[in-house]
Amino acid sequence: MTPGLAGLSATRIAAMVRAGEVTAVEATEAALARVGAADSELHAFLEVTRDTALAAARAVDERHARGGDPGPLAGVPMAWKDNLVLADHVASAGSRMLEQYRSPFTATALQRALAAGAIPIGRTNMDEFGMGSSTENSAYGPTRNPWRRDRVPGGSSGGSAAAVAAGMCPLAMGSDTGGSVRQPASLCGVTGLKPTYGRVSRHGLIAYASSLDCVGAFARTAEDLALWLSVVSGIDPADPTSTPAEPGHTRRRQDLRGLRIGVPWELNGPGLDDEIARVTREALATLTELGARVVDVALPHVPHAVPAYYLVATAEASSNLARYDGVRYGLRRGANRCDAMITASRSAGFGPEVQLRILLGTFALSAGYQDEFYRRANDARAQLTADFRAAFAQCDVVWSPTSPVPAFPIGSRTDDPLAMYLCDVLTVPASLAGLPALSQPCGFTRDGMPVGMQWTAPAMQDEELLDIARLFESHTDHHKRSPTP
């Protein structure tokens, strides 16, 4: 079964619904049918919210029929990562700890998308609490890559990436702490945006590492992501780190001529898979043929990015996840004493990788090591941010592959956490610096697996990234290839 209506872009579906060419209910039913046909093999969804979706679609159609504005995302079937809360629905963050948890409120970003007419079709699989790069750390089993079922989709937002890649929906929300949107976008052959830290409210995003967490999204075109960002971004009183869109970013780039592409050798050097190096090199050649200019830039502190990221993120996680004590919500395991109950609940509710990261974060913050590890990690973070600032004096955007490797076989890295962490080597620098970054398809390996390239821009220049990605799409067809027949 081919994607059909569900395979159209979000922009196209919204335009058709607004023009009365198709109803939101028809678009929703097409997406639900596609999920029903494709997801038993992929396991991209943890829950398909059929009734909620159809009720929302009927509401959009009724609003439209009464002459009201159905919204810029009218009738667009949308999935969301299981760490974004929707009122009265389960949000488990891929964890047994929250298997029964029903949120009393809705995440701001999700609320804004729904208010704009998006249709919530289901919550997607993820590495538990966002901790992983393959979606194998989900307590509910792995998601499979739509391009090859024996490969991972990347992570931690692997369910959302796979859902879009397989044509189950044109738009899916995710979250990106160290690459959790960009890396699965690359491995699944779709486009993924991590906005500038603060551009999209984190209110209602189940916390992993609060100074790094960003709500992002997946789509098959940059235009769809631009539409999504225009709807969900902006100040939210419930998130003091949220930022307004600054004026002056409404200009649209007309072509790539004169674009100064900064290529740091630190993100393009040793450690890259040969096929990743070949495909991205060819994409860079295409960009120069389109008039862009390659500039050598340096990010000398990149070698410290993975240690700095994993120390800062796990330190914050050890604090954030302290709230799961079995008292007010979440899993509880019985014991006669309260302290024993807390330990038993956490040990039963958290999976092995989450426990490992809590222990690592506890180590990073413990007396005697805090100064040697956590403080040095924060110093490296500040130095890396300064590296980017210096680079942007010479270039408009920084470019690199998104992932050092294409989608790897399920189970091939699960015994070696460090090897898994190194999958994030190209994405954590932008996360540490709080910068907007985007991954888009730029070619395929010889055995047919998608490869993504990553763009990073100065803070608040998210629209510039989306423009560049849109222009690359207009000259190439990598984003049009689909794993479905």
Added chain:
Amino acid sequence: MQPPPPIDRNELQKLAELARLHVPAERVATVTQHLQRIVAAFDALRSEKEEATVPPVPVAPLRLRPDVAEPPLTTEVVLRNAPRQAAGMFVVPRVVDA
């Protein structure tokens, strides 16, 4: 510079107590080994010559909302996710000995 700090079974036990986790006996060797490898790999950060610290620059200043009391979630809503509740309160096992 001191060698990387050892993470042995005793250190793991201390960390687990701080983190309110119980690492079962059959997992101790694996978890210890994973933490040792990770900390050893991250030790380069510690060995780096210390540079003048660059102050971290936030993307945007924090914006606090007006300090105005708003209606909180009701007791009924808050207790909906409680593992155990009674008389409008969370119920927990004994905290102190009688």
